[in-house]
Amino acid sequence: MSQRRSFSAMNYALIGLALVGLLLIWLTLLGVFGRQHVSAQTFVDFQQGDEPHLGFRRAHAKGVCVAGEFVSSGALADYSTAELLQQGVTPMLGRFSIGGGNPTAPDLTSPVRSFAFSLDAGANQQWRSAMNTPPVMAVATPDAFFAQLNALAPNPHTGERDGEKIAAFFAAHPETQAFRQWSASYQPSASFAQENFHSINAFYLVNADGKQQAVRWHLKANTEAMPGIEQPSSVADNPYAQSEQANDALGLEIADRIRERPVVFDLVFTFADPSDDASDPTVAWPSSRRHVIAGQIVIERVVDSPSVCDAVNFDPLILPTGMRPSEDAILRARSAAYAESYRRRAREQIFHHSDTTP
Numbered sequence: 001m002s003q004r005r006s007f008s009a010m011n012y013a014l015i016g017l018a019l020v021g022l023l024l025i026w027l028t029l030l031g032v033f034g035r036q037h038v039s040a041q042t043f044v045d046f047q048q049g050d051e052p053h054l055g056f057r058r059a060h061a062k063g064v065c066v067a068g069e070f071v072s073s074g075a076l077a078d079y080s081t082a083e084l085l086q087q088g089v090t091p092m093l094g095r096f097s098i099g100g101g102n103p104t105a106p107d108l109t110s111p112v113r114s115f116a117f118s119l120d121a122g123a124n125q126q127w128r129s130a131m132n133t134p135p136v137m138a139v140a141t142p143d144a145f146f147a148q149l150n151a152l153a154p155n156p157h158t159g160e161r162d163g164e165k166i167a168a169f170f171a172a173h174p175e176t177q178a179f180r181q182w183s184a185s186y187q188p189s190a191s192f193a194q195e196n197f198h199s200i201n202a203f204y205l206v207n208a209d210g211k212q213q214a215v216r217w218h219l220k221a222n223t224e225a226m227p228g229i230e231q232p233s234s235v236a237d238n239p240y241a242q243s244e245q246a247n248d249a250l251g252l253e254i255a256d257r258i259r260e261r262p263v264v265f266d267l268v269f270t271f272a273d274p275s276d277d278a279s280d281p282t283v284a285w286p287s288s289r290r291h292v293i294a295g296q297i298v299i300e301r302v303v304d305s306p307s308v309c310d311a312v313n314f315d316p317l318i319l320p321t322g323m324r325p326s327e328d329a330i331l332r333a334r335s336a337a338y339a340e341s342y343r344r345r346a347r348e349q350i351f352h353h354s355d356t357t358p
Contacts, residue, residue, distance in 0.1 A: 060114050062105055063097030064192075064251045065309035066302055068262065070119055072295040076269065079213050080205040082322030083125045085294060092297060093118045095309045096192045096254055099132075107250035108188070108235040115197040115219060116314035117297060128318040131197035131219060133186065137281040138170075138179040140330070147173070178284040190233040190241075192254045193263045196220050201316070201331040202278035204324045205269075214272035214326060216285065222296055225264035255302045263299040268292070278326040 057063075074087030084090055098105060099112035116130040139148055151169035154161050170176050189195055197219040204212040223230045235241060239256075240249035257263055271290040272278055303309065317325055325331055 057101070059101060060095075060097035060099060060116075061101045061103040062107070062251075063095045063114075063306075063309070064254055064302060065306050066094045066096065066254075066258065066299045067308075068092050068094070068298045068300040070117070070267070070295055070297055073293060074295075075292050076205060076294050079207050080322040081208050082127070082205075082320040083121045084119050084127050084320050085205075085322065090119045090121050092299075093303075093309065093312060094297070094299060095312075095314065096250070098250065104247070106247045108238065108241060108246065111188075113188070113192060113195050113197075113250070115192070115195075118312050118314060121320070124321045126318050127320045127323070128312075128314050128316060129199060129217075130314045130316045131199055131217075133195055133197060134179065134182055135196075135198040135200065135218070136178045136182065136284050137200060137330070138176045139173060140175065140280050140282045140328075175282045178282060182284075187232075188235050190235055190237040190253065191257065192250055193226065193257055194221060194229060194233060197265075199316070201281050201328045202272065202276075202326040203319070204278070204326060206322050206324060212324075214276065214278040215269045216272075217267060217269045217294070219265040219297060220268055222264040222266050225262070225296070225298075258299055258302055265297045265299075267294045267297055269294050279328045281328055281330065 068091075070084065070090045070092045072085055072088055072090070074085070076082075076085040077087065079085075094115060094117040097114045097116070098107055098110035099114070100110060112132055112134065114130065114132045117128070119127045147169060151166050152161060170180055199217045202214050202216050204214055206212050221229045235249075238249045238253050240246055240252050243249075245252055254263070269292045270285055271292065272285060273289065276285050276289075277283065316331070319325065
């Protein structure tokens with residue numbers, strides 16, 4: 001039984017570490033570390049390590065750039081004035097990715113997978129969202145997050161993490177329950193197309209009368225558009241898993257799938273009720289909450305030039321008129337952190353280009 005607890009604890013640690021880099025700089029920008037006078041730049045330095053991969057994102061460095069459209073059903077028209085949520089079609093640029101800052105990391109071993117999209121319907125009608133496979137975060141307060149970092153830190157002498165220390169942290173923080181339950185049951189699939197991707201944080205829809213409705217959203221595979229996608233799979237079922245190209249298995253598989261037919265996700269909004277705290281990302285809202293399919297994300301092609309997505313900062317606080325962020329403190333700090341990462345890689349790309357162009 002102790003071995004099982006240790007194994008589960010290490011699973012939690014792997015997924016938690018994939019989110020640590022972003023949380024560090026988010027909390028820095030909130031002023032959590034202000035008394036130590038540590039800047040956001042310092043924590044981006046921490047995230048990238050001693051040998052940064054120049055020109056790449058500091059988180060989710062490895063990914064696949066895709067394009068298609070968002071087909072809105074108009075089902076949310078009464079809840080938001082956003083033009084993007086009225087019935088119609090908007091071009092979409094998106095990116096599948098895995099966690100971490102290494103652009104050459106093996107796809108199938110990553111504990112976190114992500115999808116980000118950018119929609120642009122004109123002035124004040126841009127929407128960007130960065131979603132991950134976990135539906136919730138482990139902790140929500142700065143003090144608890146610091147404790148989590150200490151628990152996850154490897155022993156400086158051995159380089160190994162202490163499973164008992166990690167398990168003790170989670171036992172001392174009951175707010176991690178939803179995250180732990182998800183982590184214990186999560187089985188990575190063979191394809192990006194079979195994953196659910198979650199906003200994690202909550203936002204508000206705002207209608208013409210100024211009435212607000214707290215929501216979260218997630219992407220779920222549309223089984224009618226993709227017959228057979230509902231069949232469970234594991235990473236071993238990926239056609240590249242045992243090949244010489246296993247390092248890029250997820251990227252190669254999704255590219256093959258898109259070439260065969262569009263990959264389609266339902267964009268599902270979950271409505272909070274008055275008892276739900278929109279500012280707390282650690283709590284999973286009950287499955288009995290109202291769900292509304294806002295439309296479909298239709299992925300039609302892989303974008304051959306990754307620089308197209310590299311030029312996009314998938315900042316989840318870029319919202320259209322008719323949507324606004326919740327009071328979640330971590331969410332509200334992300335914009336500046338994304339901007340810092342973007343500035344670094346853009347500057348590095350320009351330097352590299354000027355250094356290699358005759």
